[in-house]
Amino acid sequence: MSSNLIAVRMPVLWGRGKGLLGELQDAAVFQARNGAAYNPPAGPPPAYPVIANGATTAQREQARAEHSIDVKYWTTAEHGRRIAVNIGSAALEPFVYAELDDPDEGLDDVNISDLYDHVMDRFAKISQTEIDDNLAEFNKGIDPSRTLAVYTRKQELCQEIASDAGVEITESSMVTTGTKHAVAAGGMEEAWKSWMRTATPLRTWPNWKTHWTNAFQEKRELIKLTGSAFNGMANSAQEEEIGTKMVDALDNLANAAVQRNDTFEQLVKSNQTLTNTISSQQTEIKRLLAIVTALSTGKQPQQQPIEGGGASEVWDPLGYCWWHGFKVKHGHTSGTCDKGKKDVANYNLHKDAKRGDEQGGCTWNSNWKAK
Numbered sequence: 001m002s003s004n005l006i007a008v009r010m011p012v013l014w015g016r017g018k019g020l021l022g023e024l025q026d027a028a029v030f031q032a033r034n035g036a037a038y039n040p041p042a043g044p045p046p047a048y049p050v051i052a053n054g055a056t057t058a059q060r061e062q063a064r065a066e067h068s069i070d071v072k073y074w075t076t077a078e079h080g081r082r083i084a085v086n087i088g089s090a091a092l093e094p095f096v097y098a099e100l101d102d103p104d105e106g107l108d109d110v111n112i113s114d115l116y117d118h119v120m121d122r123f124a125k126i127s128q129t130e131i132d133d134n135l136a137e138f139n140k141g142i143d144p145s146r147t148l149a150v151y152t153r154k155q156e157l158c159q160e161i162a163s164d165a166g167v168e169i170t171e172s173s174m175v176t177t178g179t180k181h182a183v184a185a186g187g188m189e190e191a192w193k194s195w196m197r198t199a200t201p202l203r204t205w206p207n208w209k210t211h212w213t214n215a216f217q218e219k220r221e222l223i224k225l226t227g228s229a230f231n232g233m234a235n236s237a238q239e240e241e242i243g244t245k246m247v248d249a250l251d252n253l254a255n256a257a258v259q260r261n262d263t264f265e266q267l268v269k270s271n272q273t274l275t276n277t278i279s280s281q282q283t284e285i286k287r288l289l290a291i292v293t294a295l296s297t298g299k300q301p302q303q304q305p306i307e308g309g310g311a312s313e314v315w316d317p318l319g320y321c322w323w324h325g326f327k328v329k330h331g332h333t334s335g336t337c338d339k340g341k342k343d344v345a346n347y348n349l350h351k352d353a354k355r356g357d358e359q360g361g362c363t364w365n366s367n368w369k370a371k
């Protein structure tokens, strides 16, 4: 119930940062804890904004805006109060709240604290075990990895339970226990010194909360920067987890580097293949160009040896033609050469020319050797 009431957003001047908790909590306790009294407006805001005669347009706007904010908070508070009472009463048997239930108004006039007091007066009996448990809870220290509000709420709840049980935890006990717990969290020497320099009357619970909330906040910021810990007790699990994550990250980096090397090798390989292809294609193009050029100028292309084979099954290693030289196909001789047959005068003179008896004929491919 308290958490729900705290969760209602109300102006700080009204709820002192605790929402509607003041509706439920004892006024003196509220003031002691929050350094100021719960301060709701005396009554609902007027139906219309109060606008002074001769107000400027800006002042009118301002008055209207403020009025609408007042109305919003008042309505929220009314809803909060009614919902809290309804939740509380729904948890009870009808005869329990019959005493409070007005025949005309129902529960509309009942405040949260009325209902709470009523219930506590008649039914709340807190056992010794519960009191002991509560004290044990009260003496549990601070978890410095969490915001100090977790601790202060716990202490206040314990104080409240103790109070309901009739065993008061005094404000000075709250303060001294809290200080002990803060110091035990470790690394708080400076904050402790400055707290001890605070004048004794000012060592109130609200001041304690402010002082130590700041101190723990600073310490947490420092830890974020330095990676050190509270007294060596904090977050060794977290540190281990971070360590594991770093190892994983480094593994991934290493994998990426290795893969990159692989990729690089692949690139080099395919680059080499490309170079080879281009080079063989350039050779082929050159050969084809030579043929084209030869054809276009009416000359026979000079036969280039074809890479990768003497093709002796095609080329005659012992062949010769007076018109075509030393590299001729099987069956191609000075006597069978078509070109020679058209060159009748030379044909008659040289149709028997052959290797070793070239008769001054063509010398193309004189160095060619069949492989």
Ligand SMILES: [Zn+2]
Pocket (backbone or CB within 6 Å): 321, 322, 323, 324, 332, 333, 334, 337, 338, 339, 340
């Ligand atoms: Zn020939």
